Amino acid sequence: MLDKTGIAKRIAQELQDGWYVNLGIGIPTLIANYIPQGISVEFQSENGILGMGPFPFEGDEDADLINAGKQTVTAMPGASIFDSATSFAMIRGQHIQLTVLGAMEVADNGDIANWKIPGRMVKGMGGAMDLVASADNIIVAMMHTNKRGASKLLKRCSLPLTGVACVKKVVTNLAVLDITPNGFKLIERAPGVSVEEIQNATEGRLIVEGDIPEMKI
Amino acid sequence: MDKRVKNANEAIKGIKDGMTLMLGGFGLCGIPENCISALVEAGTTNLTCISNNAGVDDFGLGLLLQKRQIKKMISSYVGENDEFERQMLSGELEVDLIPQGSLAARCQAAGSGVPAFYTPAGYGTEVAEGKEVRYFNGKPHILEHALTADFAIVKAWKGDRYGNLFFKGTARNFNPLMAMAGKITIAEVEELVEPGELDPNTIHTPGIFIQHIFQGVNYEKRIEQRTVRPRT
Numbered sequence: 001m002l003d004k005t006g007i008a009k010r011i012a013q014e015l016q017d018g019w020y021v022n023l024g025i026g027i028p029t030l031i032a033n034y035i036p037q038g039i040s041v042e043f044q045s046e047n048g049i050l051g052m053g054p055f056p057f058e059g060d061e062d063a064d065l066i067n068a069g070k071q072t073v074t075a076m077p078g079a080s081i082f083d084s085a086t087s088f089a090m091i092r093g094q095h096i097q098l099t100v101l102g103a104m105e106v107a108d109n110g111d112i113a114n115w116k117i118p119g120r121m122v123k124g125m126g127g128a129m130d131l132v133a134s135a136d137n138i139i140v141a142m143m144h145t146n147k148r149g150a151s152k153l154l155k156r157c158s159l160p161l162t163g164v165a166c167v168k169k170v171v172t173n174l175a176v177l178d179i180t181p182n183g184f185k186l187i188e189r190a191p192g193v194s195v196e197e198i199q200n201a202t203e204g205r206l207i208v209e210g211d212i213p214e215m216k217i
Numbered sequence: 218m219d220k221r222v223k224n225a226n227e228a229i230k231g232i233k234d235g236m237t238l239m240l241g242g243f244g245l246c247g248i249p250e251n252c253i254s255a256l257v258e259a260g261t262t263n264l265t266c267i268s269n270n271a272g273v274d275d276f277g278l279g280l281l282l283q284k285r286q287i288k289k290m291i292s293s294y295v296g297e298n299d300e301f302e303r304q305m306l307s308g309e310l311e312v313d314l315i316p317q318g319s320l321a322a323r324c325q326a327a328g329s330g331v332p333a334f335y336t337p338a339g340y341g342t343e344v345a346e347g348k349e350v351r352y353f354n355g356k357p358h359i360l361e362h363a364l365t366a367d368f369a370i371v372k373a374w375k376g377d378r379y380g381n382l383f384f385k386g387t388a389r390n391f392n393p394l395m396a397m398a399g400k401i402t403i404a405e406v407e408e409l410v411e412p413g414e415l416d417p418n419t420i421h422t423p424g425i426f427i428q429h430i431f432q433g434v435n436y437e438k439r440i441e442q443r444t445v446r447p448r449t
Contacts, residue, residue, distance in 0.1 A: 046317065046318075047244075047246070047387050047390055048243070048387050048389055048390050049387055054446060055444040055445050056445055056446070057446060057448050058445040058446070059445075061440060061443055061444075061445060062386060063245075063246065063388075063438035063439070063440050064246060064247070064386035064387060064388040064438070065387055066243070066246050066387055066440075066441070066442070069442060070243075070244035070245070070246070070297075071443075071444040072440055072442065072443055072445065081386060081387060081389060083321070083389050083390060083391070083392070083394055084317065084321035084391045084394060085321040085324075085325045085393075085394050088318030088322065091318060092318055092337070115314075116343075119306065121302075122302065122306070122312075122314070123295060123296035124292060124294040124295045124296065124314045125294070125314060125316055125317070125344075126294035126316075127293070127317040127318060128316075129316035129317075129318075129319075129338045129342060129344060130317060130318030133336075133339065133340060134338070160343050161341060161342045162342060163340075163342065164340065164341035164342075
């Protein structure tokens with residue numbers, strides 16, 4: 001089984017040279033720490049920076065330089081800064097090659113819910129609806145089950161949707177799954193996790209074909 | 218052409234109970250601190266506030282929420298504010314949550330004379346309820362309308378008496394778009410410079426969008442999530 005860092009490391013393997021990448025808050029943010037050797041990617045943060053760098057050294061924090069998670073960050077050489085309309089032009093205009101975000105639920109047709117639990121928690125969608133409506137390549141990073149042990153990979157989302165039929169791939173603590181017209185297709189197992197465990201933790205349609213390899217982290 | 222006013226109190230004088238305001242900023246970054254404090258002091262109520270976020274409990278728009286001066290918020294993300302969540306879930310506060318990109322585009326549209334536009338964001342979700350859907354290139358889009366305000370309040374790093382503005386870092390965010398969208402726009406700046414000091418090639422917001430400008434005082438510029446790495 002993977003921890004959050006493991007999920008981030010596995011998704012980092014999907015990065016390709018020259019890509020512009022938008023990372024959501026939480027697990028996705030960690031991906032920036034594991035860029036494969038020899039490739040160059042630029043991170044976009046929707047509050048208005050392209051070429052976002054690591055956290056600043058202690059004492060160098062700048063209140064005027066944050067990411068979409070409101071964390072202090074740095075700008076890499078070659079970075080650019082812009083207003084929110086330009087930022088979402090990049091997103092809506094499909095200039096970003098990969099979007100990684102977290103989710104509360106994903107359905108086996110690629111629907112995603114991650115912004116609201118009616119009557120209990122309403123944080124808002126932020127930029128997530130714009131991102132999932134436009135991006136070609138969306139990976140969800142999340143735990144396979146919620147805190148009560150219930151599956152987060154469902155036939156249908158029970159929570160209000162963020163976007164419809166948009167997620168392409170899900171990486172969880174248990175597995176890598178592609179979204180296909182026939183449901184979740186199991187691609188890889190996390191180290192030490194059996195196909196049966198993944199089946200038991202997945203409520204949505206799950207396709208298991210042949211031998212499922214274990215992830216290499 | 219001199220748009221200078223003395224301070225925040227003078228700048229907000231025209232803001233009356235029940236008005237709609239736009240306030241620049243993302244999180245606590247690039248928020249008009251001086252005008253928010255002046256509004257708290259003035260006690261203006263029943264405000265509709267359009268702002269990407271709603272501050273934190275004891276800073277930014279959270280200060281106006283604490284005093285119950287806000288009737289309705291139009292935002293994209295409102296986490297990190299317990300008092301906001303409490304008022305919203307109890308029904309004391311009306312809240313309209315809209316996708317962040319649509320918020321930016323709706324402000325820009327208003328300031329650009331574009332009454333409405335189609336966007337894919339929110340299709341198939343609660344956000345699309347009651348909105349016209351139209352297909353372009355085989356893909357569904359929803360109709361979103363321009364968003365305007367009686368007053369827009371923005372914060373820049375530098376500005377001059379003509380209203381030209383220059384922003385620093387990610388404090389730019391919604392500020393240039395809201396500056397365009399306000400019927401009246403107030404700009405507060407950290408440094409008011411002489412005309413000509415700002416290079417015309419690097420001005421982010423041309424002065425035509427600004428009606429009042431002043432140099433703010435005592436900027437706290439609070440950091441919401443201080444994240445650092447150790448020096449090694």
